[in-house]
Amino acid sequence: MVTWNNLDTLTSYAKLKDLKDHVDIKEAMAGENGAKRVAEYSAPMASGLSFNYAAKQVDDEVLDVLAELADEHQLVDKFEELYNGAIINTGEQRLVLHHLARRQLGKDVIVDGVNKRDFYVEQQKKAADFANKVHAGEITNEAGETFTTVVQIGIGGSDLGPRALYIALENWAKTNGCAKMEAKFISNVDPDDAAAVLNSIDVSRSLFIVVSKSGTTLETLTNEAFVKDALVKAGLNPSKHMLTATSETSPLAKSDDYLAAFFMDDFIGGRYSSVSSVGGVILSLAFGPDVFARILDGMAEEDKLATNKDIKANPDLLDALIGVYERNVQGYPETAVLPYSQALSRFPAHLQQCDMESNGKSVNRFGEPVDYVTGPIIFGEPGTNGQHSFYQLLHQGTDIVPLQFVGFKDSQLATDVVIEGSTSQKKLCANVAAQIVAFACGKDDENNNKKFEGGRPSSIIIGDQLTPESLGSLLAHFENKIMFQGFIWNVNSFDQEGVQLGKVLAKRVLAHETDGALKAYSDLFEI
Numbered sequence: 425m426v427t428w429n430n431l432d433t434l435t436s437y438a439k440l441k442d443l444k445d446h447v448d449i450k451e452a453m454a455g456e457n458g459a460k461r462v463a464e465y466s467a468p469m470a471s472g473l474s475f476n477y478a479a480k481q482v483d484d485e486v487l488d489v490l491a492e493l494a495d496e497h498q499l500v501d502k503f504e505e506l507y508n509g510a511i512i513n514t515g516e517q518r519l520v521l522h523h524l525a526r527r528q529l530g531k532d533v534i535v536d537g538v539n540k541r542d543f544y545v546e547q548q549k550k551a552a553d554f555a556n557k558v559h560a561g562e563i564t565n566e567a568g569e570t571f572t573t574v575v576q577i578g579i580g581g582s583d584l585g586p587r588a589l590y591i592a593l594e595n596w597a598k599t600n601g602c603a604k605m606e607a608k609f610i611s612n613v614d615p616d617d618a619a620a621v622l623n624s625i626d627v628s629r630s631l632f633i634v635v636s637k638s639g640t641t642l643e644t645l646t647n648e649a650f651v652k653d654a655l656v657k658a659g660l661n662p663s664k665h666m667l668t669a670t671s672e673t674s675p676l677a678k679s680d681d682y683l684a685a686f687f688m689d690d691f692i693g694g695r696y697s698s699v700s701s702v703g704g705v706i707l708s709l710a711f712g713p714d715v716f717a718r719i720l721d722g723m724a725e726e727d728k729l730a731t732n733k734d735i736k737a738n739p740d741l742l743d744a745l746i747g748v749y750e751r752n753v754q755g756y757p758e759t760a761v762l763p764y765s766q767a768l769s770r771f772p773a774h775l776q777q778c779d780m781e782s783n784g785k786s787v788n789r790f791g792e793p794v795d796y797v798t799g800p801i802i803f804g805e806p807g808t809n810g811q812h813s814f815y816q817l818l819h820q821g822t823d824i825v826p827l828q829f830v831g832f833k834d835s836q837l838a839t840d841v842v843i844e845g846s847t848s849q850k851k852l853c854a855n856v857a858a859q860i861v862a863f864a865c866g867k868d869d870e871n872n873n874k875k876f877e878g879g880r881p882s883s884i885i886i887g888d889q890l891t892p893e894s895l896g897s898l899l900a901h902f903e904n905k906i907m908f909q910g911f912i913w914n915v916n917s918f919d920q921e922g923v924q925l926g927k928v929l930a931k932r933v934l935a936h937e938t939d940g941a942l943k944a945y946s947d948l949f950e951i
């Protein structure tokens with residue numbers, strides 16, 4: 425049995441606090457010692473990735489105390505409880521089972537007589553069969569033509585993860601002969617979003633997946649109606665073009681308006697649902713079920729590493745612990761995620777939801793206020809574009825922002841040219857290497873304006889190439905990191921009351937049930 429305690433009750437946390445500013449990264453990363461750290465401070469991840477933390481503000485002494493904290497706080501035992509079906513989501517009294525959708529880990533979890541692993545696998549098979557039939561031309565439009573495009577209608581967790589994964593593999597799939605259908609996404613209730621997507625496709629050859637776990641989200645239901653209207657205006661029968669991915673208890677599940685329905689359940693939170701039916705259907709249609717299965721394999725392999733009690737062999741836990749040291753001991757309020765990979769352009773957006781919706785909490789899992797800071801602000805952009813934007817603040821601003829770089833030795837598409845002695849890929853890699861050292865070591869100058877203090881911590885996840893497997897491992901790494909941080913802060917990372925309030929108020933505005941400031945703002949828009 426594990427015990428759930430606040431971070432500030434731990435002996436190891438008191439010890440950790442004594443290690444504030446213990447490591448001067450500028451000094452640690454200088455000369456041969458820096459080279460030694462790069463070689464030593466590296467934890468293998470799944471799919472050939474590795475987590476290199478040489479430029480983080482840690483040394484063996486800090487790492488030892490972080491290991492003590494992991495033990496004292498029973499972090500790996502808590503993970504075990506989670507995947508074996510304990511009620512970890514205390515706010516909503518729910519199990520947290522997204523790891524089961526990756527088909528591995530733990531005992532069978534039976535709820536109301538249903539084996540949950542079997543349920544998720546069954547839904548994956550259903551999506552695979554459906555996708556295979558669409559690709560084989562066995563499921564067509566009413567004119568007998570094949571479907572060429574699939575459009576996901578969803579928002580938040582029903583959009584960001586699947587979209588980030590699709591973008592990550594879109595061009596890889598084209599180069600590797602596994603691009604089956606083009607995918608598009610409609611999320612915003614701004615009519616320009618749906619209109620722009622509809623204008624860019626042949627609706628008669630398109631499938632639309634209405635993705636909503638609850639089946640009640642205003643934006644998604646509005647966009648569904650928007651698309652149905654376009655189908656009807658084009659003389660098409662919406663029920664021959666629309667699919668749904670939803671929970672079995674949602675209003676969408678009871679409708680006959682869909683060509684097919686795929687299910688998930690309340691035990692997989694929206695932001696952790698990318699490889700449940702929420703992302704599984706569109707990714708299987710876009711790339712084929714085999715590619716989707718490869719993403720799952722990459723996730724499962726990384727999940728296994730997250731069960732290691734040795735923090736140096738558990739990169740997800742180690743990353744989480746270092747992040748807590750930076751947030752709670754060093755007092756850094758943000759973290760930037762900086763992939764040096766254009767294919768990962770939407771990955772930071774997905775992580776923003778995953779991390780901030782999970783750990784942006786002020787009360788512990790029992791509803792009591794906590795006396796320490798919790799989740800950091802997450803933001804990011806792909807490098808090198810970010811370098812020409814907000815890196816100025818990262819290098820010379822008054823706040824220190826810990827950085828999480830991601831980079832690959834090889835490009836995805838293998839189309840490259842040598843210009844002035846190096847390929848574009850080499851230039852990309854040179855930039856990330858240079859940035860890590862520039863942030864850590866800085867640069868002295870007599871002119872203060874040109875002086876870089878350095879001492880700015882970063883880590884890098886590095887791999888050979890972004891493939892379905894490494895993408896899956898990368899996603900699982902961050903999901904697991906966020907989960908471990910939630911355990912450390914003793915918050916419930918699996919509900920999101922903070923985002924529900926806006927939804928309720930918007931409905932009140934539309935129903936004209938407002939007064940005071942809400943009415944005044946509504947009037948500004950003549951609602």
Ligand SMILES: O=P(O)(O)OC[C@H]1O[C@](O)(CO)[C@@H](O)[C@@H]1O
Binds near residue numbers: 695
């Ligand atoms: O899948 P649903 O039920 O439409 O919810 C969509 C999203 O709405 C939220 O509740 C808040 O935006 C997210 O957590 C969730 O991913």
